[in-house]
Structures are given as structure tokens and as C-alpha cells.
Amino acid sequence: xxxxxxxxxxxxxxxxxxxxxxxxxxxxxxxxxxxxxxxxxxxxxxxxxxxxxxxxxxxxxxxxxxxxxxxxxxxxxxxxxxxxxxxxxxxxxxxxxxxxxxxxxxxxxxxxxxxxxxxxxxxxxxxxxxxxxxxxxxxxxxxxxxxxxxxxxxxxxxxxxxxxxxxxxxxxxxxxxxxxxxxxxxxxxxxxxxxxxxxxxxxxxxxxxxxxxxxxxxxxxxxxxxxxxxxxxxxxxxxxxxxxxxxxxxxxxxxxxxxxxxxxxxxxxxxxxxxxxxxxxxxxxxxxxxxxxxxxxxxxxxxxxxxxxxxxxxxxxxxxxxxxxxxxxxxxxxxxxxxxxxxxxxxxxxxxxxxxxxxxxxxxxxxxxxxxxxxxxxxxxxxxxxxxxxxxxxxxxxxxxxx
Amino acid sequence: xxxxxxxxxxxxxxxxxxxxxxxxxxxxxxxxxxxxxxxxxxxxxxxxxxxxxxxxxxxxxxxxxxxxxxxxxxxxxxxxxxxxxxxxxxxxxxxxxxxxxxxxxxxxxxxxxxxxxxxxxxxxxxxxxxxxxxxxxxxxxxxxxxxxxxxxxxxxxxxxxxxxxxxxxxxxxxxxxxxxxxxxxxxxxxxxxxxxxxxxxxxxxxxxxxxxxxxxxxxxxxxxxxxxxxxxxxxxxxxx
Numbered sequence: 001x002x003x004x005x006x007x008x009x010x011x012x013x014x015x016x017x018x019x020x021x022x023x024x025x026x027x028x029x030x031x032x033x034x035x036x037x038x039x040x041x042x043x044x045x046x047x048x049x050x051x052x053x054x055x056x057x058x059x060x061x062x063x064x065x066x067x068x069x070x071x072x073x074x075x076x077x078x079x080x081x082x083x084x085x086x087x088x089x090x091x092x093x094x095x096x097x098x099x100x101x102x103x104x105x106x107x108x109x110x111x112x113x114x115x116x117x118x119x120x121x122x123x124x125x126x127x128x129x130x131x132x133x134x135x136x137x138x139x140x141x142x143x144x145x146x147x148x149x150x151x152x153x154x155x156x157x158x159x160x161x162x163x164x165x166x167x168x169x170x171x172x173x174x175x176x177x178x179x180x181x182x183x184x185x186x187x188x189x190x191x192x193x194x195x196x197x198x199x200x201x202x203x204x205x206x207x208x209x210x211x212x213x214x215x216x217x218x219x220x221x222x223x224x225x226x227x228x229x230x231x232x233x234x235x236x237x238x239x240x241x242x243x244x245x246x247x248x249x250x251x252x253x254x255x256x257x258x259x260x261x262x263x264x265x266x267x268x269x270x271x272x273x274x275x276x277x278x279x280x281x282x283x284x285x286x287x288x289x290x291x292x293x294x295x296x297x298x299x300x301x302x303x304x305x306x307x308x309x310x311x312x313x314x315x316x317x318x319x320x321x322x323x324x325x326x327x328x329x330x331x332x333x334x335x336x337x338x339x340x341x342x343x344x345x346x347x348x349x350x351x352x353x354x355x356x357x358x359x360x361x362x363x364x365x366x367x368x369x370x371x372x373x374x375x376x377x378x379x380x381x382x383x384x385x386x387x388x389x390x391x392x393x394x395x396x397x398x399x400x401x402x403x
Numbered sequence: 404x405x406x407x408x409x410x411x412x413x414x415x416x417x418x419x420x421x422x423x424x425x426x427x428x429x430x431x432x433x434x435x436x437x438x439x440x441x442x443x444x445x446x447x448x449x450x451x452x453x454x455x456x457x458x459x460x461x462x463x464x465x466x467x468x469x470x471x472x473x474x475x476x477x478x479x480x481x482x483x484x485x486x487x488x489x490x491x492x493x494x495x496x497x498x499x500x501x502x503x504x505x506x507x508x509x510x511x512x513x514x515x516x517x518x519x520x521x522x523x524x525x526x527x528x529x530x531x532x533x534x535x536x537x538x539x540x541x542x543x544x545x546x547x548x549x550x551x552x553x554x555x556x557x558x559x560x561x562x563x564x565x566x567x568x569x570x571x572x573x574x575x576x577x578x579x580x581x582x583x584x585x586x587x588x589x590x591x592x593x594x595x596x597x598x599x600x601x602x603x604x605x606x607x608x609x610x611x612x613x614x615x616x617x618x619x620x621x622x623x624x625x626x627x628x629x630x631x632x633x634x635x636x637x638x639x640x641x642x643x
Contacts, residue, residue, distance in 0.1 A: 324491050
């Protein structure tokens, strides 16, 4: 005869409410794990999707995902000259926040090296990839943009031609893909007055140099856009992505590039690890500690619940002992109720979590491994939580029936 | 006293129980000796604090005596605090308990309350159910088998408790003021029930009671005062 099920049936309302409460707590534990997994997946998603063998970044920096990285776009041409390289692409990324249709919108812009890279690798949900060199964008659906919608960035408007799914930056912002030149135009956009002031200042500085006094024609060039003046053109792209030919050893290509003093080269795996150990690591530790706290709180709450449930049955336990019930009958009663409570709470956590998590602003990824881990944690909580109750039950004297 | 070839269901020899020590020492039981034969129904009287519960818990193998022997079915079970058998098993197989309150487990039905006693003794399935229903039917509560204790009257609850105590065919039935919560008519019915049970099942029955109106139901009456046990009143010819 299963005493635990009968006791639960007798106190169904209280048990159900307790299970729901514990289930919600477990759902938060599960959600915290899912949020971390989401951050991790989002962080490395772009690196994985770009699928390049080598990342060339600004010298002594850890790449565009960890810190600001700027290098001349000419590095792309230099990379292509290395034996074994099949292709090299410019990569630009930066985040902008604009007001679109009256609401703030935060976009993580990624520049595609058009026309070599048109974004065929993007997970397109609807629409198409970029089809022209300017004024088109592919946006992630989390940005809330629709196909055909025009988005004003800088001085230009960009038409949304495709929608992607789950393309999120490590900061949690939706990604928008433009051509590299459009991405740079957005990044270095400045208002007309600022441009005029800059040119005036440039002319002023030039007038006091010997070379302009001897060659006045150079003064005219001071009015040109900065990128057209070799001496003033600043490094613009975030990284150069390199793929090697099939069968070529990546390390041999890398060893050549490592000889270039003005850049630093990483493999895709190193870039991934730098990202995970950098910005994502702090979030991981924060969430991890929070999860440990939640598991401990769950265990304490469950212990208290099971202890209270045992206290309610002290008289019945004393009676069972008086009747000669073996210890395992009593322990089984407490332990079975603990596992029943934990099991139901686990199912509730899974079901409610499955319904709620899609509405979270950031991706919550609950994996099978995570569910197995949680099941194991719940089992441990059940055993630890019931130990107080079992201890109390074991201490009950049959004499208590006579009192 | 009943003459039988069987050894007594229970026998105590110079049973003493002392609580505390020094200035706080309390002697609850002073060399109490008695025996109850199989089929004998005995009442135990005594004022509050006389040591009735101590004697009952010692005989019930719950609270060991300080000195003296307890024999069940002729076998020495305890000598002072030392036990010679697995007391839990002996309680399970040889003793039945009935209390002032029915002490039914509230989350089990009447039938399940009887079944749990059988289950603890390892009797499960159909034979257990048949035995439980037979007992409930014989005690007049078979039609309430599926009811929870909360749906039963006090008398019905006590009958279910009796059925539970009898489930394992104990050789000794111990009852602690079983009619205290019942009216006098129902109380007498329960006492008569004990007598029937004792005789029919050949079990020794010891009933602690304050109700002197139903003493004629018993074969013998023991009296306990200040821990001293005496034969109070003998009603010969009641047995057999």
C-alpha cells in the first residue's frame, strides 16, 4: 500500500499549491541556465555563421567582439597575396541606437563584404539576401522590422529586404546586415556642420605647414572627404576574415600573417574562446552563482515543506511504529512524498517554462543536457530536503500514541 | 482464572519502572507481577498517575522496564531493559493496540486502516483484503469500508480501530481507555466486544479503564495504585 500517494490525495490542495510554487522556483533555475546558454549561443553564433578560418584584427587587440578593432581595408588585399588563401573579406561591426517610428531601436550592424559576400549564409526567415551594393539591409526579426520597411540610418534610408532568425549580438541586440560600405557610412556619419568645421580646421592646420606653402595645390585636397586623403584616411574595418583553400594547413597561412607587425591573427576557435572568456564569462559566472543560490533556496524551501508535512504526520508515524512498521516504511513515506513533490514541480517547471520563455527579450535555450542536469539537481534536492523530515520521523517514539 | 494448556498470553514478574534519579527519582511501577491467559479479558483500574500507562507501555514493548521480566506466550522477551527478541517484530506479530481515541490514519479509508496493519506484517493482496473485510463485517462496519475516518461516527471509528488491532490475530490485545470518548451505552457495547474477541480469538485482553459500570464484562480486574499492582476483584465462572 502506498501511503505517500494516499497522504497526498488527502491533502491534494495544499500539495498542489506547494508543487506549483516549487515548480515556479525550478522554472527560474531552468530559465537562468537557459538565459546563459542563450547568451553563449548568441555570442558565438556570428563567429560560427561567418565560418572563416582566420580573423585578422588590429594589432594587440582581441578582436571586434572584445574591444574596438580598427585596421586598414587594404589588409584584405595583402591577405589575398598569401599562398593558400582562398578568399578574404572585410568585416565591420558596430552598434547604433536610433529612433524608428517613434520608438528607440538598438541595432548591431554587421558589414558584409559585398559583392563577394551577399549574406547567402544567413538563416533567412523571409525575403532575400542583399541584392545591391547600397541601401539594403537584412534584419533580425527581434528588431521588429518588416520586409520593405525603410530605416533611416545616418543620411540614408535602408530598405529591409530579408528577415533572419536568432541572429543576435553578444550584447543581446538584433543584428542587421548591410554592405561594408553602407556599414561604414552609418558608422562614420557626421552632420554637415561638423564636416565643414573639420575641413576648416584641416585647412587652417595645413596653411601653417611648409609643404602647403611650397605646393598650394595641396590646400585644395584638404576639402576632400577624409577617406580620399591617404595621409588622413583612418583604418576603418573591424577585421579581415580569411579562408584557406581546401587541403592547405591553416597554421602555415597563419604563420605568414603572424609576421605582419601591424595586425594580430586569431583562429576562429581562438576568437570564439576570447569571446566566451571575455564579455560572456562574467555573465556566465553571475548567472551561475545566481543558479547555485536558487538551487540552495529550493532545497531549503523543500526541506521546510517536507519537514512540515512530516510534523503533520508525527502521530500517524508513531502509530505505524507502534504497529511494528519497519523503518523503511516510514522513510519510504517521507522520501516518496519528496520525490512526488519534486517530480511534479519539475514537470510544472518544464511546461510553464516552455510557454513563458519564448516571450523573454533574450533567447532562453533549454537543452536536453540542461533538463537532465535539473532532474539530477531535483533528485538531490529531494533527498537532501527530505533528510530533515526523515530525521524527525525516525526520532518519533511509538509512545507518542499513548500521550 | 481460565485453566489452559497454553502458557499465559502475557506474564510480568516483579516489573519495576523508575524515572529520573536522585531527588527527581519517581518509581512508577513497583515489582508488578501478573499474568493474562489466552482468552482472558482483564480490566486494569487505577487513579490518574498510578502507573497504568507505564505498565501498558512496558507490556506493549514500547517503554522498557527498569527491572523485572516480561514473558509473552511463555517466552522471556525482556529482562529489565534488555530485550531478547526483535521488539518491533513482536509488536507487529503478537500485539494489538486500541486507544482512547481511535487513532485511525486520517488519509486512509476504514478498509485501508485495517489493511495497513496486515501490510506491515507482510500480508498483501487478496488474502489481506478478504481478512480486513471479514473483520470489518464482523464488527458491523463493513458497509463503511471505503469511508475515511472523518466520515465515521466515534463508535464506528473505534470498531475500525478494533478491526485493525485484530488483523494480525494477536495473542495479546492492549486497550488504553477505549470507551472514554463514547457514551455509556456504546462504551458497554465496545467492552462486550472485547470480551467476545478475547474469547473467540483466544487472545489475552488487557483493558485500562475508568468505567466501573462495565466491570462485570471482565473476567478479572487488576488495580494499580502508586505503582503497586493488586488483584482487585475476581469474578469466577466468567470464562468458558
